Amino acid sequence: MKLGVSSYSLYKAMDKKEMNIFEVMDWVKEIGGSHFEVVPLGFDLTEKQELADDIRSHALKLGLELSNYAIGASFVDLTEEALENEIERVKLHVRIADRLGIRLMRHDIAPRAKEEADIARYYDDLPILVNACREIADYASQYGITTSIENHGYHVQESDRVKLLVHLVDRDNFKTTLDVGNFLCADENPLTAVANNIGIASMVHLKDFYYRPEGQNPGEGWFGTKYGNHLRGAITGQGDLDMYGILRIIKNFGYKGYISIEFEGVEDCIYGTKAGFDNARRIWNEV
Numbered sequence: 001m002k003l004g005v006s007s008y009s010l011y012k013a014m015d016k017k018e019m020n021i022f023e024v025m026d027w028v029k030e031i032g033g034s035h036f037e038v039v040p041l042g043f044d045l046t047e048k049q050e051l052a053d054d055i056r057s058h059a060l061k062l063g064l065e066l067s068n069y070a071i072g073a074s075f076v077d078l079t080e081e082a083l084e085n086e087i088e089r090v091k092l093h094v095r096i097a098d099r100l101g102i103r104l105m106r107h108d109i110a111p112r113a114k115e116e117a118d119i120a121r122y123y124d125d126l127p128i129l130v131n132a133c134r135e136i137a138d139y140a141s142q143y144g145i146t147t148s149i150e151n152h153g154y155h156v157q158e159s160d161r162v163k164l165l166v167h168l169v170d171r172d173n174f175k176t177t178l179d180v181g182n183f184l185c186a187d188e189n190p191l192t193a194v195a196n197n198i199g200i201a202s203m204v205h206l207k208d209f210y211y212r213p214e215g216q217n218p219g220e221g222w223f224g225t226k227y228g229n230h231l232r233g234a235i236t237g238q239g240d241l242d243m244y245g246i247l248r249i250i251k252n253f254g255y256k257g258y259i260s261i262e263f264e265g266v267e268d269c270i271y272g273t274k275a276g277f278d279n280a281r282r283i284w285n286e287v
Contacts, residue, residue, distance in 0.1 A: 004035035014042035111153030181207030208239030237279030
């Protein structure tokens with residue numbers, strides 16, 4: 001298993017100026033991470049593209065692989081001109097990923113509010129989403145980059161929706177960044193969802209949640225699922241996901257790619273990320 005950390009996990013520490021991106025990379029190497037996922041929150045790689053060179057050089061010095069580059073994007077509810085501009089913006093990030101020396105890149109496609117994320121709306125959006133993803137994947141192929149979507153944003157969250165989109169885009173270098181926890185945001189069983197999508201995964205995010213059913217609102221720090229249940233970020237291996245079962249599915253499938261800890265709990269992010277990292281490594285060895 002290639003276990004590492006997403007910079008997203010340490011975003012709060014960077015936002016508070018407790019660590020910069022290079023110190024985060026140092027820390028990931030110190031805890032035994034084999035790779036580092038770059039998510040440009042807390043730093044900007046479009047305004048200051050030379051920072052990508054510095055990150056790449058620092059990773060080489062540490063002997064730390066740069067695994068995946070993940071950005072936000074949306075291709076829905078746009079004019080033709082705005083859609084073209086958004087696709088071009090994502091292509092700019094493809095070039096940044098290449099500058100980083102990264103060969104995997106995740107971009108979002110269609111975050112929608114829960115009440116707008118029904119299957120009929122998804123069906124209507126599919127032609128736009130397919131064409132945009134295909135154009136970006138074709139552009140990325142010249143750099144040897146595999147692009148992907150992630151199961152989040154309510155609208156493209158269920159495993160069958162992800163699988164259908166990957167099938168319709170129909171490019172060898174277009175897959176999914178599989179987030180094991182995000183399926184719960186759409187009230188889908190993570191075990192069956194992971195089994196459904198692991199075969200099209202270019203990258204795996206390990207994320208855990210605490211879960212409470214509808215009618216049992218725990219209050220501050222929780223957010224609603226698509227159908228009214230409640231979630232709160234947890235340390236990987238300490239929440240309500242069956243992390244043993246999930247990692248067993250991934251391991252038995254024979255997945256040998258990158259796995260990133262993505263921590264978004266209320267605990268201190270440095271502590272929470274390290275505890276989750278250690279749990280993931282221990283559980284992987286036990287299943």
